[in-house]
Amino acid sequence: SYVVTQPPSVSVAPGQTATITCGGDNIRYKSVHWYRQKPGQAPILVVYDDRARPSGIPERISGANSGDTATLTIRGVEAGDESDYYCQVWDSSFDQYVFGPGTKVTVL
Amino acid sequence: QITLKESGPTLVKPTQTLTLTCTFSGFSLNTTGVGVGWIRQPPGKALEWLTLIYWGDDKRHSPSLKSRLTITMDTSKNQVVLTMTNMDPVDTGTYYCAHTGNYGSGSLDFWGQGTLVTVSS
Numbered sequence: 001s002y003v004v005t006q007p008p009s010v011s012v013a014p015g016q017t018a019t020i021t022c023g024g025d026n027i028r029y030k031s032v033h034w035y036r037q038k039p040g041q042a043p044i045l046v047v048y049d050d051r052a053r054p055s056g057i058p059e060r061i062s063g064a065n066s067g068d069t070a071t072l073t074i075r076g077v078e079a080g081d082e083s084d085y086y087c088q089v090w091d092s093s094f095d096q097y098v099f100g101p102g103t104k105v106t107v108l
Numbered sequence: 109q110i111t112l113k114e115s116g117p118t119l120v121k122p123t124q125t126l127t128l129t130c131t132f133s134g135f136s137l138n139t140t141g142v143g144v145g146w147i148r149q150p151p152g153k154a155l156e157w158l159t160l161i162y163w164g165d166d167k168r169h170s171p172s173l174k175s176r177l178t179i180t181m182d183t184s185k186n187q188v189v190l191t192m193t194n195m196d197p198v199d200t201g202t203y204y205c206a207h208t209g210n211y212g213s214g215s216l217d218f219w220g221q222g223t224l225v226t227v228s229s
Contacts, residue, residue: 030213045216090212096157096169097160098157
C-alpha cells in the first residue's frame with residue numbers, strides 16, 4: 001500500500017516559518033490534505049487538494065505539492081500553531097485513506 | 109452547519125464487538141459525493157483510517173482491518189454505524205467520525221469530537 005512519511009518534529013521560533021513535509025512516491029499525482037490537531041481535540045482540516053484553504057484558515061498557512069514531496073508552510077508562526085500536523089492522501093490502488101505519521105510542531 | 113457526534117460504549121471486553129454510532133446534521137447521505145468515515149487514534153499515536161461509506165451505500169475499508177469492520181447507514185435517522193469485531197486491547201483509542209463531500213480523494217472536512225474506547229477485561 002501507499003506510504004507517506006513526515007518528520008516527527010519541527011521546532012520554530014515565533015514569527016518564523018515552519019515547513020512540514022509529507023513524502024511519498026510521486027505524491028504530486030495525488031491530492032494531499034493537511035490536518036491540525038491540538039491535544040485532546042479532534043483534527044481540523046487546514047489545507048485540502050494540495051493548496052486550498054477551508055474558510056477560516058489564515059493565508060499564512062499554505063500548501064504545495066511537487067515531485068515526491070508535499071509541503072505545509074506556516075508563516076509568522078504563533079504560539080497557537082503548536083500542534084500535531086497530519087498529511088493524508090487517497091491510495092487509489094488499495095481504495096483507502098492513508099494518513100502520515102504526524103509532525104509535532106513546537107514553538108520555541 | 110455540519111456537525112457530527114460519536115456515541116457508544118466507553119469500555120468493551122476483549123473479544124467483544126464494538127458498535128459506535130455517528131449522528132450527524134447539516135448534510136444528507138442521499139447527496140451525490142457525500143460520505144462519512146471512521147478514523148481512530150490510539151493514545152499518543154497517529155490517526156488511522158478505518159472505513160467510509162458514501163451516498164448510494166458504496167463502502168471502503170482499511171485492508172488490514174477489513175475482516176473485522178462493518179459500516180452501515182440509516183439516512184432516515186442521519187446516522188452511520190461502525191461495528192468492529194473481536195476487540196483487543198490494542199484497539200483502545202479515540203474513535204472519530206468525519207464527513208467528506210468529495211467522492212474518492214476528498215478531504216475529511218468536518219469531524220466529530222471523538223469518543224474514547226477502552227478495551228480491557
